[in-house]
Amino acid sequence: TDTASPYHQLIREMCASNGESLKVSYLHLSHNVPILAIWVADVPTLVLELLDAAALEVVRIMFPDYERVRQSIHVRITELPIHDSIRDLRQVHMGCLVKVSGVVTRRSQVFPQLKACKYTCTHCSYVLGPFTMSDDGGEHRMKGVPCPSCQSKGPYALNTEETLYCNFQKITLQESPGSVPPGRLPRHKEVILQWDLIDIARPGEEVEVTGTYATQFDLNLNAKTGFPVFATLIEANHVQKKEELFSSRRLTDDDKRDILALSKDPQLAQIGRAHV
Helix, strand or coil, X not given: CCCCCHHHHHHHHHHXXXXXXXXXXXXXXXHHCHHHHHHXXXXXXXXHHHHHHHHHHHHHHHCCCHHHCCCCCEEEEECCCCCCCHHHCCHHHCCCEEEEEEEEEEECXXXXXEEEEEEEECCCCCEEEEXXXXXXXXXXXXXXXXXXXXXXXXXXXXXXXXXXXXXXXXXXXXXXXXXXXXXXXXXXXEEEEEHHHCCCCCCCCEEEEEEEEEEEXXXXXXXXXXXXXXXXXXXXXXXXXXXXXXXXXXXXXXXXXXXXXXXXXXXXXXXXXXXX
């Protein structure tokens, strides 16, 4: 369709670089498909999963063999118009798409995160699964479940060869010094990075993070407060370094053409002195 045509070139560029992230402008999405933009903002976990599947299907049509390079495609939402402060995140933002900025103060190692697991029956070697994390996959799920092949109730062993993992990293995002109110301490928020977002930002860099504001059960926090409390974090969908917002990567082909033409102008020095 005409509304999707701008992304055909982006898909070609992504595949040419063997990438797996497709950047989709929220402003463009809200202008062409407003209801979809609302769903992305309100229920990003579900809608982004559907967009990833749709993007992967388009890539398969355009490049049938690209699945040998990347098994999944991730839609990255850019240009989210609403910017929130880390200290202003509240219950109303829970489960929604948010955009915050700050300075990276800490970065963890890269760990394998379980995405879809399979189990092997120790009696007949029948493989059960896959069970995704949303399916509450785990050994406790398999207790008492009869094997479809031999009808025994386990025990089951994790099939490490067929279990799927993804890269997982956690960074700490702290409020920028200039945004902290006078007399207040800067606040921070944990951000989860997955897939190709790993190592995208280093400590000391100022970044802009777009992602889902989610909760995480914290046993230590519950023991400390004495009543049920959940820790909050941001599951990153897109990370943009502040220094790249107006860098050469943001220049269009027309901008580059004009700059090159201007560099060959013999009167460039006189024009510069006139402006000074």
